[in-house]
Amino acid sequence: MPADTNYAFRYFNAMLYTDQWLTAPVQNQERALNMAWATINLLAFRGVKRVSSQTDELPRDFMSDLDMDAIYKAQCEIAFSLLKGDTPEKLMETYLIKRDTLAKATVEYNNTNIPENLLAGVPSVVAWRYLAPYLTDSRAIRISRAS
Helix, strand or coil: CCCCHHHHHHHHHCCCCCHHHHCCCHHHHHHHHHHHHHHHHCCCECCEECCCCCCCCCCEECCCCCCHHHHHHHHHHHHHHHHCCCCHHHHHHHHHCCEEEECCEEEECCCCCCCHHHHCCCCCHHHHHHHHHHECCCCCCCCCCCC
16 A cells, blocks of 8 residues: 555655645656555565565565564655656666767766666665665575575
């Protein structure tokens, strides 16, 4: 069960520089929240789904530390990024620029370290901080012995 526009309004109303969210049409807010929830559902969370037929990744069993409020805040942060047009693909392009020229000045970049949140498809670093404690380690492997 994702956060709704009422939750998002209360969340953003208490923050600075969120006028773009607060003045956006409700339909756009709803679309952004739905897209954000879909983004969250693509992530690999610790624990197991409560019911095998469950379509959403959350809630999960064996995650006693899960704070759904943190998940809703992450959803809001992702939705706000998407509403502003900051998609992971667009943000990742800035890391892939090799050379930038302005007038007579040229700067070369060696950006081989793309942030983990963008690789996971999350456009907001703030959202990533809320989500990271509940995610599996993307570098870990699970080993089981066949008998």
